[in-house]
Amino acid sequence: MTQTTPTHGHGHGHEYGQDGRVAMADILDLDAEVLAEHTASIVSWLPVGDGPRRIVDLGCGTGVGTFALLARFPEAHVTAVDSSDEHLRRVQDKAREAGVAGRVDTVRADLDAAWPDLGRLDLVWASASLHHMADPDRLLRRVRDTLTPGGLLVVVEPDGFPRFLPDHAPEERPGLEGRCHDVADRGAAERLPHRGADFGPMLVAAGFEIAGERIVTATVEHTRSRSVGRYALTGLGRIRDAVADTLAAEDLAALDRLLDPDGPHGLLRRDDLALRTTRTVWAARA
Numbered sequence: 001m002t003q004t005t006p007t008h009g010h011g012h013g014h015e016y017g018q019d020g021r022v023a024m025a026d027i028l029d030l031d032a033e034v035l036a037e038h039t040a041s042i043v044s045w046l047p048v049g050d051g052p053r054r055i056v057d058l059g060c061g062t063g064v065g066t067f068a069l070l071a072r073f074p075e076a077h078v079t080a081v082d083s084s085d086e087h088l089r090r091v092q093d094k095a096r097e098a099g100v101a102g103r104v105d106t107v108r109a110d111l112d113a114a115w116p117d118l119g120r121l122d123l124v125w126a127s128a129s130l131h132h133m134a135d136p137d138r139l140l141r142r143v144r145d146t147l148t149p150g151g152l153l154v155v156v157e158p159d160g161f162p163r164f165l166p167d168h169a170p171e172e173r174p175g176l177e178g179r180c181h182d183v184a185d186r187g188a189a190e191r192l193p194h195r196g197a198d199f200g201p202m203l204v205a206a207g208f209e210i211a212g213e214r215i216v217t218a219t220v221e222h223t224r225s226r227s228v229g230r231y232a233l234t235g236l237g238r239i240r241d242a243v244a245d246t247l248a249a250e251d252l253a254a255l256d257r258l259l260d261p262d263g264p265h266g267l268l269r270r271d272d273l274a275l276r277t278t279r280t281v282w283a284a285r286a
């Protein structure tokens, strides 16, 4: 079942043209693949007793949380909610391929606008999506009102976009990746003011009790997953688009050398590539 509510242009899916939407979906798929083990470990840590039956994945992206939750809770049905048609299409395709289409439905909704009719819920999962909301506090109160007694809200938030290079790289412009992030983060701060926020106090203010909190740090060497290189190329390519007008010319030239897949200084030729990221997880009861 696919349900649609009107969208008003705040969702991530509205910020880019068709190519941008596909690139974003590709990045989410790469992230899901490279960090699959870490996501599974977060899901297995959740303080839930009897398996939850009615689950919602808010801002589901291409479904990393949806499928991890389906695997952990075999009796559950997951509703995947997002404002992006492209992301939801990928969730539906994957559900069919995995033979679990009967346990997943998708709802297209702008969560900054009207709350979609999702019924009463045992578990709500919001990974890397809360900081996209214009008013996360209002969303948290809506979630609180839809949870069954004892129901759980899980918020997962990354500390930023993953890093791929060591600080001393590249040799001619050490620290380049950090400077690219600094410029990109300054640009994003206005658009995403809640990025990097401490959601613990916000959860308490919205009437939740924190049942668990943990910080998960992940390092995945490129030798463990071929997708690390592809993720680095796609991700840094996207950051390049955001910083090209602001970055120092020497840095931009060095970034372009890294992004040249055939060049002698290309990212894919480096043997020190590794994805590094930190995520904070809050499990909260209404």
Ligand SMILES: C[S@@+](CC[C@H](N)C(=O)[O-])C[C@H]1O[C@@H](n2cnc3c(N)ncnc32)[C@H](O)[C@@H]1O
Pocket: 010, 011, 012, 013, 028, 031, 058, 059, 060, 061, 062, 063, 064, 065, 081, 082, 083, 084, 087, 109, 110, 111, 112, 113, 126, 127, 128, 129, 132, 133
């Ligand atoms: C960084 S992605 C996270 C996706 C996924 N949960 C994950 O952990 O990889 C953020 C997602 O939130 C969605 N999103 C952003 N703003 C939204 C809104 N106002 N309503 C619904 N979805 C939204 C985007 O389309 C995107 O799929």
